[in-house]
Amino acid sequence: MTQIIIQGMLLSGLYALIAIGFTLIFSVGRVLNLAYGAYLMIGGYVYFYISQQLGLPKGVGLVMAAGVGCLAGLLKYRFIAKPLKGNHVAIEISTLILAIVIQSGIILMFGESTKILHSLVPGIIRLEGVTAPWSNILATGLSWVLIVAVFLFVRHTHTGRAMLAVSQDPKGAAICGINAEWINMVTWGISGLLGGVAGVFFASYTQLSPFMWVGPLIVTVAIVVVGGIGSILGTLVVAHIIGFLEIIVVSYIAPELRGIFTMLLIILFLIFRPRGLFGREELT
Amino acid sequence: MKLIETKHLIAWAAFLLVLALMPMFVSNGTLRIFIFANFLAVFAISWDVLSGRTGYISFGHPFLIGIGVYATAIMSKRFGVPVEYSIPLAVLVTMLGSVLVFLPALRVKGSYFALVTLAFMELAYQLVQVIRPDLTGGTRGIFGIKTITRGAENGYYMSMCLMFGIAFVSWLVMRTQLGTALSALGMQEESVEGSGKSTTKLKLAAFLMSAFIAGLGGAFYAHYVGAIAPRTLFDINFLFTIIVAVLIGGSGTIIGPIIGAFFLTFLLEFLRPYLPGAGRYFIYGGIALLLYMYQPKGIYSIVDKLIKRWRGGAV
Numbered sequence: 001m002t003q004i005i006i007q008g009m010l011l012s013g014l015y016a017l018i019a020i021g022f023t024l025i026f027s028v029g030r031v032l033n034l035a036y037g038a039y040l041m042i043g044g045y046v047y048f049y050i051s052q053q054l055g056l057p058k059g060v061g062l063v064m065a066a067g068v069g070c071l072a073g074l075l076k077y078r079f080i081a082k083p084l085k086g087n088h089v090a091i092e093i094s095t096l097i098l099a100i101v102i103q104s105g106i107i108l109m110f111g112e113s114t115k116i117l118h119s120l121v122p123g124i125i126r127l128e129g130v131t132a133p134w135s136n137i138l139a140t141g142l143s144w145v146l147i148v149a150v151f152l153f154v155r156h157t158h159t160g161r162a163m164l165a166v167s168q169d170p171k172g173a174a175i176c177g178i179n180a181e182w183i184n185m186v187t188w189g190i191s192g193l194l195g196g197v198a199g200v201f202f203a204s205y206t207q208l209s210p211f212m213w214v215g216p217l218i219v220t221v222a223i224v225v226v227g228g229i230g231s232i233l234g235t236l237v238v239a240h241i242i243g244f245l246e247i248i249v250v251s252y253i254a255p256e257l258r259g260i261f262t263m264l265l266i267i268l269f270l271i272f273r274p275r276g277l278f279g280r281e282e283l284t
Numbered sequence: 285m286k287l288i289e290t291k292h293l294i295a296w297a298a299f300l301l302v303l304a305l306m307p308m309f310v311s312n313g314t315l316r317i318f319i320f321a322n323f324l325a326v327f328a329i330s331w332d333v334l335s336g337r338t339g340y341i342s343f344g345h346p347f348l349i350g351i352g353v354y355a356t357a358i359m360s361k362r363f364g365v366p367v368e369y370s371i372p373l374a375v376l377v378t379m380l381g382s383v384l385v386f387l388p389a390l391r392v393k394g395s396y397f398a399l400v401t402l403a404f405m406e407l408a409y410q411l412v413q414v415i416r417p418d419l420t421g422g423t424r425g426i427f428g429i430k431t432i433t434r435g436a437e438n439g440y441y442m443s444m445c446l447m448f449g450i451a452f453v454s455w456l457v458m459r460t461q462l463g464t465a466l467s468a469l470g471m472q473e474e475s476v477e478g479s480g481k482s483t484t485k486l487k488l489a490a491f492l493m494s495a496f497i498a499g500l501g502g503a504f505y506a507h508y509v510g511a512i513a514p515r516t517l518f519d520i521n522f523l524f525t526i527i528v529a530v531l532i533g534g535s536g537t538i539i540g541p542i543i544g545a546f547f548l549t550f551l552l553e554f555l556r557p558y559l560p561g562a563g564r565y566f567i568y569g570g571i572a573l574l575l576y577m578y579q580p581k582g583i584y585s586i587v588d589k590l591i592k593r594w595r596g597g598a599v
Contacts, residue, residue, distance in 0.1 A: 032395040083577060088395055089341050093527060094576055096343075100524045101569035108563040210562075214520050218406055221399055256414040263407035270400040271388045 002128040010132055012243025013140025015219055018202055020146055021194030022220040023227070023235045024187060030167055031081055032088065035095040036220060037213030039133040039192050043069045043199025044208050045106055048117055048241050051153060058120050062200055069196020070189045084180075106210045119204035139201035144236075146194065151232045163179035163187055216258075222262045226269050228276025238277065246283055303444060303569030312436035319436070319508070322443035325499035326450055328529040328541030333454060334494035335527075336535030337463075338487065339470035340389055345526055347385070347408045348495050350517045352502030354412065357426045357512055358419050367432055371503040378499025379492050386491040390484065393473075409518035425513030432507045447542070450497055455538045457493065466490050467536060486494055498559055500590035521565070528572040534584025543583050548572075550557040 022036045029269035043065040080098065084090045119135035126132075154160035165173040166180045173180060202216055222242055227234030245261050269276060307315055327349060335341045355374035359365040365373070388400040412420045420426070433439040457463055467485050468476045477483050506512055515523065525548065533544025548568065555564040579586060 032398070080577070089339070089398075090576075090580065092341065092395060092398055093531065093571060096520075096524060097528060097569050097573045097576065100521065100565055101573060104563055104565035104569060108559075108566055112562060113444075214406075218403070221402070223400060225396075254414065258412070260407060260410050263403045263410070266403035267388065267400055267407070270392050270396055271405075272391075274392050275397055 002194070003130045004251055006127055006130045006132060007251075008240070008244040009245040010136040010140055011247055012240040013143045014136060014201060014205055015223060015243050016147060016239035017139050017143035018195075018198040018216050019220040019223040019235050019239055020143070020150055021191040021198065021233075023224050023232060024150060024194070025191040026224050027167065027229050027231070032092050033076075033095050033191070034217065035076060035099040035102065036191070036195060037215075037217030038099045039072055039195025040067050040199035040202050040216055041106060041210070041213045042072055042102065043196030043211070044117060044203030045110060046196070047200045047203070048110075048115060048208055052118060058118075062120060062197065065196040065200050066193045067196070069199065070193035073125075073188040073190070073192020073195070074185060076192070077185055081184070081188065085129075094183055103210050103213065112210060114207040114209040117200075117204045117208050120200060133204075135201065135204050139205070142197075142201070143239075146197075147232065147236050150190075150194075154232065159183070159186060169199070218259070218266075219262060222266045223240035224276075225266050226276055228278040234276065234278035292507070300448070304441075305414035307437045307440055315436040315440045317549055317553050319443045320441045321546045322440045322447040323501060323505050323508070324525065324529055324549055325447050325542045326504075327526045328498060328533070329450060329454055329522075329538065330494050330497035330501060331526050332530045332535055332537075332541045333458075333466075333497060334490050336530055336537075336541075337458075337470050338490050340393070340487070341398045342385070342401045343398045343523060344385060344403075344405040344492075345498065346518050346522050347401070347405045348378055348382055348498040349505075350408055350412075351381040351407075351516075352499030353506040353512050353517060354420060354426075355499075356503040357429045357506045360430050361426055361428065362419055367507060371500070371507070374503040375496055375499035378502065379495045382495030382498075383488075386488055389487055389491070390439040399451040405518050405520075405523065409514055412514045412518070420514075423514065425511065425517075427511045429506055429510045429512070432504075433508045438554070442504070442585060446501070450500065451542060452498070452540050454493075458538065462486075462489060469498050470536075526571075528569075528576075530582075531576050531580070532572055532582050534582030537584050540582055540584040543587075547583060 018040060021039065022033065025031055025033050025036070046068045047058075047061040047065040049061075050064050051058045052058050076095070076098065080094050081091055084094065117176045119133060121134040121138055124131045124133045125137070152160075154164060162173065162183050162184070165176065165178055166183045170180055171185075203212065206212060206215075219242065223235055223238045226241070227238035242262055242265070245265075246258055249257050249261060304319070329344065331342060331345050335347075352374045355377040356367075356370045358500055359370040359373060360367055385401060387468070389397055392400065394442070413423050432443050458466075465476060465481055469483060469486055469490075472482055476486070529544035529548050530541045531544070532547060533542065534540025551571070552564055552568060555567055557568070575582070
């Protein structure tokens with residue numbers, strides 16, 4: 001039982017961490033960014049390159065991962081989201097294509113084989129007979145900090161509130177003198193940054209591979225869909241529901257069924273309660 | 285209204301004759317590329333019938349194709365059902381499966397529909413590995429499925445007939461009122477409803493037709509390659525290839541997906557000597573992305589414009 005709680009907390013923390021950036025772009029930017037999984041991958045590989053191939057300090061790797069993630073977000077906004085403004089289906093399709101391009105770019109540079117990432121903080125800790133890597137504990141803590149930070153940022157800063165305004169009513173926001181372009185750019189940049197950071201932790205939890213972006217993408221989609229659009233705290237809650245569900249399934253039913261309930265949750269929620277648990281009422 | 289102009293008919297007949305004589309001039313390797321292009325074209329048409337027309341973007345098309353593939357593979361390999369029965373049955377099963385995907389389409393649209401179909405695909409991928417591995421072959425898939433053709437030449441004719449048969453029938457259907465209504469559905473659903481048509485029935489028709497093509501293509505594909513594995517089937521890369529073929533060729537047309545499928549398959553082969561591995565998708569995806577961003581209507585519309593200009597008409 002203790003084991004399940006500890007493992008569940010750690011996995012949920014990791015899931016919350018990878019979902020924040022996606023929530024931000026989906027609830028504020030209103031865009032289904034299918035290349036989000038690729039940010040994670042970029043973050044993981046940048047960290048791998050800096051800290052393991054160049055041998056620089058791990059902190060530099062993490063900062064660079066965040067930076068490159070942010071840059072990827074900005075470029076994606078400038079060259080894909082902005083020209084296709086408002087055409088959601090077109091953005092989805094082009095981000096899907098982009099994700100494949102990034103995937104094959106990484107194959108060209110680093111090869112197809114999986115790589116083991118040395119985690120940011122090495123070592124493991126024993127809690128109640130359960131071994132937990134420090135890196136996962138750090139990821140869990142970081143995810144809470146980041147979620148609270150993003151929540152406060154969106155609610156209490158000028159830029160954050162402007163983001164909400166743009167997502168709710170672009171024209172009204174424009175009348176109030178908000179530069180929607182700038183706000184969108186900030187949103188994409190932050191989303192990329194969060195994705196890059198999350199990628200470092202996710203890749204040390206699993207492995208680094210050019211195909212690692214699909215799994216977390218589906219998990220984040222589930223978290224956002226079930227949590228509801230526009231609900232940042234919903235992300236935190238649902239990340240825990242999904243994380244615990246996975247751990248319980250793995251421990252009590254069968255490890256192979258791990259992801260099945262995640263998919264079922266997406267399907268059932270979209271059919272029966274598309275607004276999610278905490279979302280605003282809307283259907284587009 | 286005449287079904288087709290005589291001039292066009294002659295052009296098509298000449299084109300088909302060239303294709304029919306093709307095996308006499310090219311190597312078996314090239315024929316195999318043609319075969320894969322044909323199958324991709326079938327899947328692309330299937331995707332286009334649903335998503336290109338009605339605007340309900342399906343990210344789960346490999347799910348439908350996979351049902352057809354697995355149904356016929358399991359029936360013929362595990363239960364010894366003859367191919368003559370297993371293929372039509374597989375098509376039926378696929379159509380039943382499409383009803384499952386159809387249910388969410390009644391509630392959600394746009395991005396949400398795309399997500400639900402993506403979830404269906406991943407669900408199928410995971411389920412196929414754990415539920416009755418004795419039937420599905422688990423992670424390794426199924427080998428030694430009875431093949432219906434021997435040699436590249438037979439495969440070439442089989443796949444060409446299949447592809448052109450499906451294309452022709454789809455073309456006929458899309459010329460009817462149903463086809464027009466489906467395209468209208470993609471433009472503005474409310475107006476179609478307002479004109480007194482049942483959008484539910486129209487959507488169901490699109491789903492069933494798309495599933496019919498996907499199942500048929502999938503079943504023949506299974507009996508052509510003879511071996512299937514879940515990871516190559518329920519795969520986001522496979523989905524990407526299908527969608528890109530349609531978009532590059534030109535969605536909302538019949539000929540577009542075919543052009544796209546051939547263009548992409550041959551591009552991939554052309555790149556093989558330079559970039560042997562999966563790195564080819566870098567260039568392939570890059571071209572797809574650029575083309576999609578700047579010419580969303582695809583090659584078909586470029587060619588169409590060129591022809592019109594060549595004829596001296598106003599563009």
